Amino acid sequence: MARELMLVRTEDLLLNPTNRVPIALCLDASGSMAGAPMDELNQGVRVFFDALQADPIAKASAEVALVTFADRAETAVDFQGLERISQPPVMTSTGGLTSLGEGVNLALDLLETRKDEYQNAGVDYFQPWLVLMTDAQPTDISNAQQAGQRACDMEGQGKLVVINIGIGTSADMNTLAMFSKKHKPFSLQGLKFRECFQWLSKSVIRVSQSRPGEKMDWDYKGIKGWGTLD
Amino acid sequence: MTQTTKADRVLEALKTHKILGDTCFFMDRGFTRFLSDYAEVLGCNPILIPKKVIQELKRIEKLGDHRLPAAQGALASIHAAVSDGMAEVRGEASDDHTVADNVISRVVEQHIVQHNIVVLTNDRKLRDWIYAKKRSGCFSTKNSLLVIRFGPQRGTPHVWAPADGSGGGAPPVRSAHPRPRPSHIIKRPNVPQPFARSKSIASNLDTPLHAKDDVEKAGVVYLSGRRPVRLVKKLASGGEGAVYETDQGAFLCKVYHSNRLTIGAQQKIELMTTRTVANSAICWPLEPVVDGHGVFRGFLMPRASGEPLGHGLFIPTVWRAKRPDWTRRESVQLAVRVLEQIDYLHRMRVLVGDINPMNILVRDERTVFFVDCDSFQVEGFPCPVGSPNFVAPEIQGVDFGRTLRTEEHELFAAATLLFMIMMPGKCPYSHQGGGDGAANICKMHFPYPLGEKGSTGAPEGAWRFCWSHLTRPLKEAFHRSFHKDFEGQPRIAIVTWLHLFREYARILNKDSEVFVGPRPQYGFDLSILPQNFRYIQGKGRPLPTGGETDLQRSVRRMSTATSGRRKQPTSIHGTMPAATKPSTTLGQAARRAPKGGVSVAGRYYAAGQYLPPASAAQPAQSQSNISGASLPSGAGLQTQPPPQSTIHTWLTSLSAADWYANPVVWALVAPFKALLEVLGITAIGGIIGAVILGAAGLIMGAFFGSAQQFMFGGLTWGGMIGGGLGALGGFGAAGGSISKVDDRIYSAGGFGAAAGAVAIALIAGSAWWGFLGAWLGLTGGLLAWRIATGEQKAAEYMTTWWTS
DSSP states (O other): OOHHHHHHHHHHHHOSSBBEEEEEEEEBBBBBGGHHHHHHHHHHHHHHHHHHHHSSSHHHHHEEEEEEEEESSEEEEOOOOOGGGSOOOOOOOOSOOOOOOHHHHHHHHHHHHHHHHHHHHOOOOOOOOOEEEEEEOOOOOHHHHHHHHHHHHHHHOOOEEEEEEESSSSSOEEEEEOOSSOOOOOOEEOOOOEEEHHHHHHHHHHHHOOOOOOOOOOOOGGGGTTTEEE | OHHHHHHHHHHHHHSSSEEOOHHHHHSSSSSHHHHTTTTHHHHSSEEEEEEHHHHHHHHHHHSTTTTHHHHHHHHHHHHHHTTTEEEEEEBBBGGSSSHHOOOOOOOHHHTTTSSSEEEOOOOOOHHHHHHHHHHOOOOOOOOOEEEEETTTTTTTTTOOTTTTTTTOOOOOOOOOOOOOOOOOHHOOOOOOOOOOSSSSSSSSTOOOOOOOOOHHHTTEEGGGGOEEEEEEEEEEEEESSEEETTTTTTEEEEOOOGGGHHHHHHHHHHTTTOOOOOTTOOOOOOEEEEEETEEEEEEEOHHHHHHTTTTTTOOOOOOOOHHTTTOOOHHHHHHHHHHHHHHHHHHHTTEESSOOSSSSSEEEEEEOOOOGGGGETTBBBBBOOGGGGOGGGGGGTOGGGOOOOHHHHHHHHHHHHHHHHHHTTTTTTTTOOOOOOOHHHHHTTOOBBBBBBOOOEEEEEOHHHHHHTTTTHHHHHHHHHHHHTTTTTTOOHHHHHHHHHHHHHHHTTTTEEEEEEESSSBBOSSSSSOOOOOOOTTTTSSSOOSSSOHHHHHHHHHSSSEEEEESOOOOOHHHHOOOGSOOHHHHHHHHHSSSSOOHHHHHHHHTTTOOOOOOSSSSEEEEEEEESSSBOOOOOOSOOOOOOOOOHHHHHHOOHHHHHHSSSHHHHHHHHHHHHHHHHTHHHHHHHHHHHHHHHHHHHHHHHHHHHHHHHHHHHHHHHHHHHHHHHHHHHGGGGGGOOOOHHHHHHHHHHHHHHHHHHHOOOOOOHHHHHHHHHHHHHHHHHHHHHHOHHHHHHTOOOTOOO
């Protein structure tokens, strides 16, 4: 990691007292997403960042990492204070494969690292989030199974909130279901990324204004406007 | 008599007399100031405090009446004074059966023959007794006997003349019994008739009210006498209800959601509105409102303005940009203003209950608004909500709708809020490796150090620096509030906090005590997020002349540390600079100070900074004395300081920094520590090395000659052993990453040792000389490192072990 970024990430921890909500967005950038879906997804992510930055507490509290996966998994944005990111990078679809397992593993690695950094610095944090979106079947099934197990274990220990979303009709909901034992995957109909991310940001804002340890009622009802509980 | 001559007389008396103190004197609010003003002389001639005084203060503390804050303040100040060598607690078994006044009288009678004695008391009876005894000639001595008290008007100490006017007219009369209350308790704005105390919760709290009208849609509610109030604009909506702008100008209206309407809510508002609160900072309900059918729907309240603390100061990086003029002074003023409101409410017997940063709006440091007042706890109506971070450990997780809070619970919340104002936004229990907020509170691990009491896991960065820029009395108050050691003990009263914060404000308002900017200077950093630990002149590490700030250092250290290496929270002792570590006591510092010169001690005290005691000699007199557990017996006054050998005194007066700052000491001691530390870590490597060398030696011996030749032989062998030592140096270099202080130290030491060993072994042609060379090389390497990094680093290295 660039030394500059490392210093910036550390400085955030040493000066900002707010309890953090780390959110790892793990998004499909495979060939099938090319064109309109990718544009909508980019706009959705933009909406997400804008909404978080508009709320003073969420802006200080939320930290977003952005991982994309196609042929390979890549870190587009690593965890850091939101005020450092004026706008998220624009994603493009990069290849034919869907390395979902690799993507989730990378996202979870980033989360683990950031959590260690929180602990070392003495920064309190809320349950981290993993937001997983894909429109196809993974091409690295064994990786995906292993990553799914990892996510479920963390979820079971109360160390992760998983939001797994299938895009459109071609998404493999069975594979997505491997990533959470607590609930079934969500299905995103049409390309309503914006509404989806609006809902996400609202949830993040609500969490950031609660206090660590406080029980959160999940606003699953809010999802009805734009998708269905499969 | 002018102030100056009064002060001179006091100073003269303190210098030349043995000093005895009485309970009421310590309870006067001027006592803290007295300590700081006369720190220098008291450091040489401590106040002798009868243990009975401590017992009396503790009794008052237990009674918990109006004298509680004064007693708490007195105990805290005495504690600080004792640990700084400015006071000593004395007592013996027979004292237990009498009162402090009698103890003092007895000691005076016993010792006036040998000493001049001055008694510190505000008690007229005691004064009269003393002067009567003196006049009657009971004491066949020419020694001086004086009384010093705090003047009732100005609160400054002066020599209290006898009532008959001999030696200066008697000051205006103030009744000695009951004991005077500190004036800051008296001078407070009047509150309305306080509410009744209630031990039981009101009934019918949750019985719903049935409302049919949709007042929000109709846009109108009614006051008594059917005066309409129009709801103009919805400002906010929450779980309980919505807040509207009204046509009544300065007043807002809160309308409860119809499913939240209860008899309890109605009765509570009706009770609250029986009082008129003439305090604009509290958005107290003014009048209930009803709908067209006369059903209770909400209430009218004054409008607040400003930004919630939680959106402002508690996100300090944003606040700094928004309010670049906001300094520590403003934060302290804000704390005072918030405390004044809480104090006001408490005197009305109202508890805020849900103290939290979203319920306090800040317009500026002198203008705050307490909103959400309908949640306050009044009589039997509880405050139904709570924010986990502000909830005392003993009531974590209870149902607030069914529980009446006590003032003790409120004091925890207030202490948390004050902490978060001074350490902008940081919760007191956040620490390295911590869990979530509520779990942290239940564990009661308070990670910040207090003088001799180290603690582990203080959050990295600005928070440690913030903490170091608080005064010692404030740190003690926070410790009492949060530290597990004080669990179950009474918490710091609001008036005590007010006193402490006003004192802090007074210090910060002196330009000579403060500075601004990232470059470290002596004194208090006015920045709300300081970048350096506090530097104290003449103490701990000296002021760096350049280079990086402490914050930059932390950032660099943390970002280079891999997550794998730093799983364990680091000890705060491992990373704090010597300045904040235990060092000499104030008393000793004063004793060491040149007579007549400017005493460093005096200056610290003026800054309100009570230096922590650390020496082996002192701890016995700190906490345990206050609790009366292990009092030194014998009320006999001593003309000599406590018996201690001079070497002992000298040793204990040296701080770690003083000790290792000396290059000779460093050169002698550091190699041993380095060797120990490196050997500890590379023991396994060392064993492997020894086996290989040993095997090589056997083979070579078989081929080339005897064991004796191996040990003392020629050039070849010397070189080989030198090489072996070089390998050890290499281990050292590899082990460099284990030093918590600086990665380079073992590289320097190791390479130095290797080079030295090889060089001398080659020159002298013997292995034994190689050992000496290795040692010299190691010393040289470490010395070079010390020169490169400076004496603080050296001291830090010597006091930090890789395991700590």
